[in-house]
Structures are given as C-alpha cells and as structure tokens.
Amino acid sequence: MRVVIVGGGIAATYLANNIKKQNSALEVTIVSDEKYPPYDRIHLCRLVDDKKDIGSIALPLDPTVKLELNQKIIKIDKENKRVFSDNSMYSYDKLIIATGSRPISLFDVETIKNAAVFRSADDCEIIKSEMKDRDVVIVGGGPIGLELLETINQIDDVSNIILILRAKHLYDKNLSSDSIKLIQECYTKNGKIKISYEDEIVDKVIKNNEIIFLKTKKLDIQNPFLVFGTGIEPNIEHFRDTLRCNKGILTNLYMQTDDENIYAVGECAEIEELNFVAGHVKDCTQEANCAISHLLQSDMQEFKREVSIDMLKVGEFDLVDVRSPKFSANFEKVVIASKKDNRIDEYFLEDTKLVRFIGINSNVDIGYIENLINDEDEVDINYLYQNRLVGERGRLICSCEHVYHKDLVDIVTETGIGSFSELANYSQAGRVCGRCKSMVEDVIKESQHLIDPNMPKKSAQDIKLEQEIEKVQKRIDKFNTLHPRNNLSADNLESAMESLNIAKKEVNSWVSMVTANMKLHPNFEDLVEKGVKTLNKVPIIWLELADCSGNSEAFIKSTNPAIEDLIFDYISLDYHELLMSASGDQSETVLEDIITNQKGEYVLIVEGAVPLAMDGKYLRIGPKGETGIELLRKCAKDAALVLAVGSCAFDGGVVAAAPNPTGAVGVAEALGRDDIINISGCPTNPTNIVGTLLSYIMFEELPALDKYNRPLWAYEGRIHDNCERRGHYELGEFVKEWGDEGAKKGYCLFEMGCKGPYAHVNCPTMKFNSSTSWPVQAGHGCMGCTELGFFDKFANERKYVEEQNNE
C-alpha cells in the first residue's frame, strides 16, 4: 500500500514515523512544499535569534520514508487516486492531508520587503535580515506574538519594538489583570518594548515594495518592520474544490474525509461532529493516532478531546495553561498570588469542578491538575491553596511525557548520563514535540554535580576524546540532514542500513580498516561506521582533465570496501565520465543539476593536469567546448571540498614535465587556491582517496596536512623508513644489477636508483591491488611519484645523488 502524506510539519512526520513503526512494509511518501526536510516549528524563534540552524531543529524521520521537497500539491484526482504538484504526480492508495495552517495577515506581505508573517524557516530568514535598524512592529498578543516578541527583544540590533494589540489584554482575555500586569512588566522593564492596547493599523505608505510609514489608531511609525503574529487558519485552499470543507477539511472521528481514501490530520482538519480544529501538538498527534488506527484497521480509536496543556516560557516568566475541552465563559475564578515569588495561579471553576488552570511562574503539580480536570471531581479550594507549594516531583518539564524535574534528576544520578542523547535510553522527555528539549538539557547539566563521585571517573583524556567524538557526531548529523532523500538518524541505524542495503559484516571489516588507516582511536569505530553511511549522501563530481584515467582505474580497483559497494552503496558518484551511463547533453544535465542545486554540498574530485597555454584550449569538454580550466572553475566554485587526486592534479605531473608543452599546472595553482587537498601519486592509492573523504565528513576541518596540503596520515611516513627491504640497507646488502643474486634475495634497491629515501607516502604499509604488491616488492624500487616534480627529478633508475653531482 502506498501512503502519501501531504505536508511537512510535525503532523506529517509523526504520521510517517508511526505508520512505518506499525508496518514497515508500507511505502510512505511525504510531499512537502518546503525546501527543507520537516523541522519543528515550535523552535522557529531560535532561528530568528540565530541560536539554532535549520539542521538542528529538524524532526527525526524514518529513513525509509520517501521525502519529496519543493512540491506543492495543487490538485487531487480522487477517482484515479493521484495528487499533482506543478511538475509531479504521485499515486496513492491512502492519502493523508496534513498541511497545517497558514498565518493570517492584514494584507499580502509576499511582495513587501519589510513585512513578514511568522510560520516557516523562510519567514525567519526575512525577519532576521530585514528587521535590523528599524522599529519592529508586532501585531498580535497571543502565544505566537508573545514568543516572537521575546525573541526579538533579545536581539541587540533592535532598539524599538512596538506590540500592537486590538484587545486590551495580553495572551488571553480570561487572564486576570494582575497576571497581565505581571507579564507586561517583564516585557517593558528595559524600555525597549512598547505595548499599544486597543490599537490597530489604519494606514500605510508603501514605496518600492517597502513600507516607509505606518499609521495606527494611536501611533505614527516611520521605517517599520512589520510582523504579523496574529492568528492562523487551515491551509486548505487547493482542497476546497475536491473535499467537503468548512473552516477546515471536514472529517469524521477517524479523521477520514468524505472520500474514504483520504484523511486529514492536524490544523488543516475540522472534526465535524465536535466542530473542532486542533491547535496543539498533542491534539495533532492524537488525531494522527486515530487516523493511523483506522488506516491500518487495527485497534481503532475515535478522536476524543482531552485536556490540553500549553506552556509558554518567555524570559523571566513561565506560563502554563491547562484547559478542559469543556471550558466556557461561565466560570468562577480563584486566584492565588504571591508577590514575593512573582507567582500567580488562576483556577477556573465551573460548578466546583476545575475546567482550566493558568499559572505564571507557578510550581504546582501540573499532572495533578490535569487529572483533576479529567476526572471532573469536585475541588476543595483549600486544597488548591495547599497545592501552591512545589509538588514533590518538582516542576513539570515535559508535558507530553509527564516528566518532572525530579524524575530527570533521578535518571541522571542513577545512571550517570551526561547528555540529552544518552537520555534517550531512559526517557523520551524532550523528544515528542521537542518544545522542552532545552529545559531537559539544562536539568541534565545542572544535576551533573549530584552524580555519585564514587562512580568511575573520567580522565582528562577521556573527556577530550568525548568532546572530539561529540564534534564528529554533530558533523555526521549535519550531513544526515543535508540529503533529504534518505534522512538517516543516528538513533536509527538498523533502518538506515536496510534502506541502503548494507550488510553489517562488510561495514565492520571496512570500518576497522579505515579507522586503523586513519590512525584513530578505536573508540572512533562507531563514528567511522556512521560516517561511512553518510558518505553516500555527499554528491561527488569526478572531473577528468588532462589525464590518463589512471586514478579512475585505480579507484575502480579499490577493495575493502569492494568497488561495487563503494560506488553503489557508500558514495554517490554522480558524475564520473569513465563510469556514468549518461553521455553528451544527458551527462551535462547531471553535472549542471549538482552544481546549481547542491551548492556547498558536493565534493569535487579532480584527476589530471590543467593546461593553461593557448587559453586552455589544449583541452575542450562538453557540447559547448568549454576549456578544461573553465569547467574546473565552474565546478570548483561551489564545491564543499576539492580533492586533487594523482600527480597531474597535484602539480601537473607528467603533463607538466619539461618542457611542459601545454603550460600545464596542478589544480591548486590553476585555481589560485590554497585549500585544495592533494592526494598525490601516479596513480594514487584509492584507499587514501576514500579515507580523506571520510575524514572530511567526520571532522569539519581538513585533516592535518603537510606543506603540500597532503593528508598527514597518509603522507607523513617516509618510504625508506617503513620499507620491507630496510634491513638489507642497514646491513649494506644491495642489488647491484637487475636480476642479480641480490635481486633474487630481495636486497635493498637503493643502488638501483630507488627513491624511497626521498618519498613520503604509505605505500609500504598499504601496497596496491588488495595489498598484492608495490614497486619495491616487485624489485624495481620507488620512483618518488608522490613528490613535487618527480618526473624531472626521480622517474629513472639511477641514484638521485649521482644525478645531482652530474649537473
């Protein structure tokens, strides 16, 4: 069965993950009109203040879920069970619409430079870049508006913020005036924020797509930046024609629409019977569960409204809002306030039953309150008063999982965990809607000192290693989100491996080999393994310039991993003229696609020298006859990393040997850049290419390099020092002529012109062709092919010193 989910937010992700969890055989596709893989909108504020990037607020998604980005669904063909975007079509057996909501603005802000809504990562980019040095005007004082207000308040570049409210209250009209005052004071204390109640925009002057003047009932504002933090409405414009809609898409209690194969979930759906549109993460996930249960026909559950919990943590105050679905305007209110603690608890009662609770800086036991509302027990006001003190489990941290402060501290002290990722083994706190993640992290950090000192202690070295590992983990996570097609999560390797068809055994043997070759601590094996699986998400362009294809030939002869695994499973060799099936225009399209759509993400591997004489026309490539240097510049411009493999790419190699008829140079010189990594050798050992790629993925910075920008781990050792014939050198046992007794016995080849003493590379340990042999073992000796200008210096069978004396 093919399930297509339209939408790219929490609801869509939750649906996809949970469908997969219950039946991994289903084909699940998410079609989203965003350009980023699903992320957590709750953390959008962190994008505005630059505390996080889009990668770090990404939602974990099962890697076997297919992800189609930049596809806005504009039509449903119910009859043939297909949906269409502008340029694609997706067939489904079951369709779930989870397009969420869109913000309401007073006028269209799309074309206006200094106005925005607040709903997507792109909106955040606009807010971030345009608000500087302007008076920021925020319209709306509900939860969205307030959170945005707080975020912008923290930004130094902004000195004036005006909050325009149509009503005369903040947050909610049922909040007591004391509470409003308390909140307001928190905001206006430093004088940056001005709140204008019972006000609204009445006029504006727009010039060159820019609002230069804004008039409200009460204020005149020059050079504003306007953000609408007002309401939202279901985002269903393209479905109105095909599905029955009211405010949202109408559904039954199983979230099924009037078409039995189409469901609607989340803020875009309206449950007809309850006249209900979801507004909380918890509502959405509950709706999703109902839809999944119906879709899979297992353990079916109808949607039932439950108590909702909202938490708003803004600067100096915490606000908790627990509300019964039965809450209405007919309430009595009990307010218990404490000036001393800046604390206010507001209890809303109806017929002596609790229907709502709003607490500011409150520390009452929210779990208890929730039960109280759910159970509809009569409440005793005295008890509520007693309850004002902190419950024994402390503050509620995660409302989704009902995890309290003390629960977390207990986990930390009992298990000695030190980070959020380690917590996953013990609790899902902070992982459901993600809102409280930073609070959870803080608790873990703050309670570290409570860990029993008698637990085995870490040495400084361990800590350093841990830090390094953490850094690498971050890098891998970053790459994992780079390629949205198979968004592997570090927590979910089994599924990831399944999606990439990697056998555990192969990986293990290769991982150990690479780890050892890169001279890393065995603790890194785990990360190398993850890095290996990440490699295939980095697109690779392999350019051949003035070359002999020797390095490509060497590359396809790599073993451990075997080449067939390497090119199909591990790395994404998207453009390689020697291997690719596409030719001519078709191959050009592949190249263009990578360099325009994956800027800053692809790795460029260059083989061959760059002829510069005759305007570079000694080499022309492609339908338009681009010169080698033109093509190289084009491809190198937006590459995340450029590797020059082989001697020709290093320094021009044989092509640049005297008299260098085509004016050939190496890649670094041709581009005039000093950040090209050279992997010299004629040809180079393929293990060193793969190892360097991996090291780049694992450690953000380039590997430690020698003076020629060659990775030290491969090019540090001198051939002569690691040579298998070194013992004979020490004993003065030399081959004197080819095929003599010494040659038969494997004596030292120094007298026969071996350049081992002048060459630096790992040939003696790695050898070639599955460690079968290398030039010294084969009795010829080294010709220093990794060294600068070796063709004019070393490529012969005479002693180097003699040569110098002759000159």
Place this chain on the structure above:
Amino acid sequence: MNKKKKIVIDPITRIEGHLRAEVEVDEDGVVKEAYVSGQLFRGIETILKNRDPRDAGLMAGRICGVCTNSHFRGAITCVEDAYSIEVPKNAEIIRDLVSMALFIQDHVVHFYHLHSLDFVDVTSALAADAKLTSKEAHKYSDRPFRNSHAHYKQVIAKLQNFVKAGKLGPFSNGYWGHSDYKLTPEQNLVLISHYLEALKFQTNISKAIAIFGGKTPHPQTLVVGGVTSVADMLNPARLNDYLFIIKEAKEFVDRAYLPDMKLIATAYRDEIKAGLGRANGNFMCVGGYEFEGERKLFCSGIVYNHDLENIHEFDESKISEEVDRAWYKEDGEIEYTDLNEDGSLKTAKNDDKYSWIKAPRYDGKTMETGPLARVLISYKKENKLINSFVDEFLKDTELELMDLSCTIGRNAARAIESGYICEYILKLVSRLIQNIKYYDTDTWTKYDFEKLPKQTKGRSFLEVPRGVLCHFVNIKEAKIDNYSVIAPTTWNATPKNFDGLRGAYEEALIGIKIADTSKPLEVLKVLHSFDPCLACAVHIIDTNGNELSSYKIKTL
C-alpha cells in the same frame, strides 16, 4: 533543400579520455556524415625529447592509465630494438603474463562497465522474474555464473534500493526506455548481475597484474633489458596466486562473459545481419606473442575491403602519417584552428582541421585494428588455438565469420579472445616453470649503457587489447631526439585527410539510423564497440614523416 541536422555528443562517457562525435543526419535520422575528434593534447612525445632513452618506459607508460602497461612495454621494447638488446626468455614470459592478464581485465571492464549499458536497460531489469532469469541464462551456458533465484532476487532488491533512495549513482540519467534496447527484463537482469560481478572480477584480476607488475595501473617492473620482479618469479606462492586468479577469471569468462555475448548476439541478430556498425573492411594485425616455437598467438596480416580470402603480409614501410585535418602542421608543429563559436567542430570546408588525433594510413588506406582484426586474420590463417573458440561461437549463435564485422562482432571478438587467452596463459606459466626447473633464472640481459651506440633508431609493433600499437624512437647523442606513437585508437579514430577517407569510427557510423536525435544511443553503441582510448590516440606526427619506412621489421 538540404535538411541535414548536426548532432554533437560531448563528452562521450564510458571511454578513456576526451572524445567528441558530431554526426550529420538526414530527415529520417540516418547518419550521412560523421566527425570524431580528440579534444585533449598533452604532448608526451615532446616531453620525452632530450631524455635518457632508458627513462622512456616510465614516461611513455603515462600516456594511458587504462592501457596501462601497453605503452610502458611498447616504449621499453622500442628502446631495446634501437640497441638490439634481446631480453631473456623468462623476462619475455613475465612481460607476457602481465600483458595477458591485462587483456582479460581490459576486455571485461570494457564490455561490462564501459559498453554494456548501451545494450542493457537497467530500469527494465527491475521487472524481471528471478526464476525466468535463471532459465534464460541456461540457454547460453550449461553452468551459468551465479545463477540462483536468490541471487537474482538480491540483485533486483539492490537495484530497487538505488531507485528508491533516488540514488542511481553512475546509472543516473541514462537513455533508459530507449527503443534501441532490445533485451527482455530477464536478459537485462542477467547482464546487470554480471555487471556487478565484473566489478569484483576486475579488482581480482588486477592482482594478477600486480604480482609481476608491482601494481596496476602503471606497473613498474619493466626495465630496458628485462624485468625486475625476479624474486616474485622465483616464489612458488606468487606463481600459485597468479595461476589461481587466472583460473577464477576463466570461470567468469567461460560462464558469464562468453554466454552473455551469445545472448546479445542472439537478441540483436537482425542488427548483426544488417551489418550495423561495419567499417570499411580494411583490417590490420601485426601478430605476436610466442606460442609454440615459430607459431604465434596472433597471426599478422592485412585485409582490404573484407576480402578475407586474400590476406597480405604486413609491411611496415607502408605506414604513413598525415595531418591535413588534424591540429598540426606538416613539420609536427601545433596549428590549433579552434572550434566554432558555438563550440562545434569546424568541418564545413574539406581542409578544416578538427582533431588532435593525427591520420595514420597503411598503404594510403585507413585501417581498422583491434580484436576483430586479430580474430578474423588469425582465423583465416588457421590458428589452431583460436579457431576452435571462433567455431564454437559461430555455431552457437548461427552466424558466419563475416557477420562479426559489426558493432556486436567487435564485442564478440573480445570475448572469444578472452576465452583463448585464459588457455594460453596456462601454457605460458608451464613454460616459465620449465625454465626455472632447468636453472634458467635470468630476467635481465646485461649491457653497458656507455658502450651502446650513441645514435640509433628503434621501433616496436605490439598487439595490445585495443589493437596495433606502434612506438618509434630516434636516439642522438644517447638522448631521445624524437619520439612517436601510433596507438590503436589513432588508427581507428583517425580524422579525414585530403584523401577524404573516413577512419573506422567515422565509417562505422555512416548509415546508422538514430531513432531520437536527442538520445543518440545508436551512435554511442558504435563508438563504444571500438573501446576508444583517447589519451592513447593523440600523438604528434613524427617530424621525419615518411622516413618511418626506413625501420626494419622485427616481429615479436
């Protein structure tokens, strides 16, 4: 009204180097004229000038990393010829062991990784049924290679994973679904399965090259006078490793490569019978590789115009080089006349220059060289070793010898050749063992370089995987004064000349019908059948031009 349309294909992928093809087609998509052009010039011969002749091997080897070893050996042999140095028998055998393993490696990589995707539609294989696939493979072999249902299912699953993950890697953007693809899903699956197996195969057989060559690409064990890997030769474990690898390779050749070729020959029978991709029928083979006494593995000879009944002796004095339409002057200096503004080749006038490849001629004619030429000529000269393989292939596919002169025939010739080379290698190894047994362990002929002639000339003619390779050297004052190479691709991909004659590539393209001019799969198929190697092909003309004829023949 002349409604000719020009199609430009650049880069031509799945070959070594930078090749461009431009074909002119009429309204029906039939190719009326073709131009193929080498687009890279490096000038290795210029670089070789003024160097010690003994260093020519290491430098000339870098002419190509795919025909690795061929140029290395070509240059070393050429210098030995100049100094009249005869190398010991063992050295010759070691060199042959490296060369022969390279033949097999090269042919298998060429067919599966560089060529097969012109016949195999990867996406079609997804629809194959594993059981039927196994049955299909049995039609062409008694013991097909890795033929279990489970294995085929695994291959399908693997392919599906690429597709699902949106990661086709090297398979992305091919001409999938093209009308020229003729295989059934099951046949496609057999080939794809072998494509993947062949990746393993070629890493494995490379070990055989490395045992006596030190490494590959770019082996490093040949020196003027012999070879250096004497310790490996005397090590029974190394010999055993070599033999074992070849035996494994033979399994693949017999049970996958040859049967696959029969499968393709059967599926594309109409195309073969129509002679698609046939060139002008001038074939050249210089022969070589000692077999038994005077008998050679390949027989030398010249055929004109498909007249296989009259095979002429190869006469090197008939070789000449022209540059009328290549980017050189008569004296060998470069004369680059550029491309048109839009990047296309200048071909409007019949003296427009359009390629870095020079134009070699034999007896004033363009020649086709390579496995097809070797098989045809050797067969007609009644080469016992080869003929049984050819007969079997023709019998199983119900084809005649003449049918091989076409696109698919070139591939068939390669597969047939791989078959008998495996047999031949076993004979080579037993000869080597005989020598060692009787205490002949020489691998180098001693000479005193200072006493060798200061002024001399040499040349070598070698059959290498892609055809005839010629190296020429002029030595003055013990330094290389002039160096010249005519590689197999130089022969086959030659540009036109004032004579207007098309080379084998260009001729083979004439008359090909292109179904969809935006997807010229048919053109690629023809070109790939020659196994183009462009790094090899581009060489400066010998400045002494016609003097080539003054060299003496020394057949290998």
